[in-house]
Amino acid sequence: xxxxxxxxxxxxxxxxxxxxxxxxxxxxxxxxxxxxxxxxxxxxxxxxxxxxxxxxxxxxxxxxxxxxxxxxxxxxxxxxxxxxxxxxxxxxxxxxxxxxxxxxxxxxxxxxxxxxxxxxxxxxxxxxxxxxxxxxxxxxxxxxxxxxxxxxxxxxxxxxxxxxxxxxxxxxxxxxxxxxxxxxxxxxxxxxxxxxxxxxxxxxxxxxxxxxxxxxxxxxxxxxxxxxxxxxxxxxxxxxxxxxxxxxxxxxxxx
Numbered sequence: 001x002x003x004x005x006x007x008x009x010x011x012x013x014x015x016x017x018x019x020x021x022x023x024x025x026x027x028x029x030x031x032x033x034x035x036x037x038x039x040x041x042x043x044x045x046x047x048x049x050x051x052x053x054x055x056x057x058x059x060x061x062x063x064x065x066x067x068x069x070x071x072x073x074x075x076x077x078x079x080x081x082x083x084x085x086x087x088x089x090x091x092x093x094x095x096x097x098x099x100x101x102x103x104x105x106x107x108x109x110x111x112x113x114x115x116x117x118x119x120x121x122x123x124x125x126x127x128x129x130x131x132x133x134x135x136x137x138x139x140x141x142x143x144x145x146x147x148x149x150x151x152x153x154x155x156x157x158x159x160x161x162x163x164x165x166x167x168x169x170x171x172x173x174x175x176x177x178x179x180x181x182x183x184x185x186x187x188x189x190x191x192x193x194x195x196x197x198x199x200x201x202x203x204x205x206x207x208x209x210x211x212x213x214x215x216x217x218x219x220x221x222x223x224x225x226x227x228x229x230x231x232x233x234x235x236x237x238x239x240x241x242x243x244x245x246x247x248x249x250x251x252x253x254x255x
Contacts, residue, residue: 045128
């Protein structure tokens with residue numbers, strides 16, 4: 001009788017354990033601030049610490065590309081990304097006053113934003129500032145050469161039509177894939193490059209950068225991520241289950 005009761009208890013434990021293993025991971029959401037951002041220009045200048053992040057072409061034809069990166073280390077390994085949005089604020093548009101496509105592409109090399117442009121007000125910065133040693137520029141990541149205009153994946157992660165001042169939100173399945181890949185392979189997380197209309201002078205769009213802390217920081221770029229948390233990996237759970245069963249069987253035989 002005692003053996004029968006113990007076997008029933010073991011069956012109950014096994015059933016409960018497998019139910020726990022089959023339950024979905026708990027959902028979570030997080031808002032992440034920028035790790036670093038910068039603008040590179042085809043005239044060799046940069047804007048790593050200014051309050052603006054640019055994409056497009058200035059009034060004099062200088063091409064501008066924005067770089068932006070986020071630290072995802074707060075998301076545990078094995079988590080499943082379910083939704084991603086990147087919200088950015090446009091605080092000025094160029095003299096052409098055009099509606100232009102702004103694209104996001106993943107970067108392929110690590111880079112360094114540097115300090116050029118630091119302390120400059122929101123206005124200005126469209127042609128950049130002289131680069132300091134180690135700053136990412138049009139032809140260098142800051143530590144090594146890269147393709148002119150930045151080393152990036154040619155596949156577009158998302159794009160938006162942007163005209164006037166206001167908030168704009170990038171989203172979509174490709175952004176989810178980007179974040180999932182970076183969580184799974186953090187060594188490949190170099191962020192995105194923003195590109196605009198580089199053919200029309202004055203098409204520039206100026207976004208609020210991470211240094212634009214006016215209005216209580218309400219206009220800085222924000223990355224919102226929803227995901228399912230991987231609390232205990234399945235192999236570890238299975239190991240715990242097996243260890244518990246072995247212990248129970250040992251106790252049963254000992255009695």
